[in-house]
Amino acid sequence: QSALTQPASVSGSPGQSIAISCTGTSSDVGAYDYVSWYQQHPDKAPKLMIYDVSKRPSGVSDRFSGSKSDNTASLTISGLQAEDEADYYCCSYASGYIYVFGTGTKVTVL
Amino acid sequence: EVQLVESGGGLVQPGGSLRLSCAASGFTFSSYWMHWVRQAPGKGLVWVSRINPDGSYTTYADSVKGRFTMSRDNAKNTLYLQMNSLRAEDTAVYYCAWDLTGPRDYWGQGTLVTVSS
Numbered sequence: 372q373s374a375l376t377q378p379a380s381v382s383g384s385p386g387q388s389i390a391i392s393c394t395g396t397s398s399d400v401g402a403y404d405y406v407s408w409y410q411q412h413p414d415k416a417p418k419l420m421i422y423d424v425s426k427r428p429s430g431v432s433d434r435f436s437g438s439k440s441d442n443t444a445s446l447t448i449s450g451l452q453a454e455d456e457a458d459y460y461c462c463s464y465a466s467g468y469i470y471v472f473g474t475g476t477k478v479t480v481l
Numbered sequence: 482e483v484q485l486v487e488s489g490g491g492l493v494q495p496g497g498s499l500r501l502s503c504a505a506s507g508f509t510f511s512s513y514w515m516h517w518v519r520q521a522p523g524k525g526l527v528w529v530s531r532i533n534p535d536g537s538y539t540t541y542a543d544s545v546k547g548r549f550t551m552s553r554d555n556a557k558n559t560l561y562l563q564m565n566s567l568r569a570e571d572t573a574v575y576y577c578a579w580d581l582t583g584p585r586d587y588w589g590q591g592t593l594v595t596v597s598s
Contacts, residue, residue: 372542422586470581474525
């Protein structure tokens with residue numbers, strides 16, 4: 372049950388696009404189309420931004436998009452805004468009827 | 482309006498026990514899987530456990546298996562996490578979550594558990 376691997380930090384200027392990767396294995400990310408992405412601001416509960424690889428919950432901006440290829444999922448944030456500065460975590464359903472989160476990525480808006 | 486309110490956190494000595502509760506409202510509690518997720522201070526999210534709607538089936542992360550027990554009382558719309566044999570590495574904010582990774586995904590504000598002598 373190792374955590375999924377994410378880059379520790381990603382940065383971009385306002386208006387730019389950035390991508391965050393989430394690398395797992397054939398027992399989690401590669402096995403199921405059940406990858407989700409969470410945004411967490413300091414001292415706040417996480418907020419779901421993407422589920423089932425590429426679906427957006429109601430109310431989430433279409434600037435957020437998700438994709439997956441083999442054992443790696445990605446979250447893309449386009450038109451970066453100051454309010455996007457936060458920690459982001461991926462999460463995947465995994466064999467053994469469990470879930471596993473990623474190591475987390477700090478997004479900085481320059 | 483959906484609400485999840487965790488309680489029961491606090492300071493406990495290594496080897497001790499604690500029971501967390503999560504009071505749910507605003508949705509049909511008895512129809513949904515529920516989860517616990519924890520986050521150590523300054524660290525990432527870690528999935529802990531889940532329970533099916535009628536409480537008959539649970540799964541756990543290896544790190545807590547055999548020490549933690551998740552349960553629910555659908556008559557009281559309340560979720561529980563019984564934590565035994567606590568270790569320093571169990572220190573974290575514990576969140577309960579509804580429909581984790583699903584379109585209705587919703588988390589409580591968390592309760593802090595500190596394991597220290």
